Amino acid sequence: MKKNILSILALFAIGTLFMSQKSEDVITKEDGMTVINTTTLATDVEGYAGTTPVKIYIKKNKIERVEALPNMETPKYWVRIKKGILDKWNGLAVKDAAKQEVDVVTGATYSSEAVIENVRRGINYYNKK
Numbered sequence: 001m002k003k004n005i006l007s008i009l010a011l012f013a014i015g016t017l018f019m020s021q022k023s024e025d026v027i028t029k030e031d032g033m034t035v036i037n038t039t040t041l042a043t044d045v046e047g048y049a050g051t052t053p054v055k056i057y058i059k060k061n062k063i064e065r066v067e068a069l070p071n072m073e074t075p076k077y078w079v080r081i082k083k084g085i086l087d088k089w090n091g092l093a094v095k096d097a098a099k100q101e102v103d104v105v106t107g108a109t110y111s112s113e114a115v116i117e118n119v120r121r122g123i124n125y126y127n128k129k
Helices: 002-024 077-082 109-128
Strands: 029-032 035-038 052-057 062-068
Touching: 029 062, 035 109, 052 109, 062 109, 077 109
Parallel strands: none
Antiparallel strands: 029 035, 035 052, 052 062
16 A cells, blocks of 8 residues: 555656656757747647647747647648748747737648647747746
């Protein structure tokens, strides 16, 4: 009985440590840019087949680029999203990017909406920090 309780407590402690480390990784620095990673920021935002995290690269308060992270979306539709959506924020000031209206890709509506929401959340997180 004592071993089971200790095992459960140990697993809880490891899980808590893992989650706290992940949340700290939302904002990092890379090659002189601030990088927002939405992997842990938007875990409730799902496309057609699951989460659609992105990295948002910001330099001098402007969006340099948005990069898709690994996901489970259908590859042929995901290619269309990468070509049709991810560059819509490039070059925009962060304050303007937060208000940017982006159309979804036909045939990949759920995935498109999820990517757009990931970017919005990432930008809002950056603005709060």
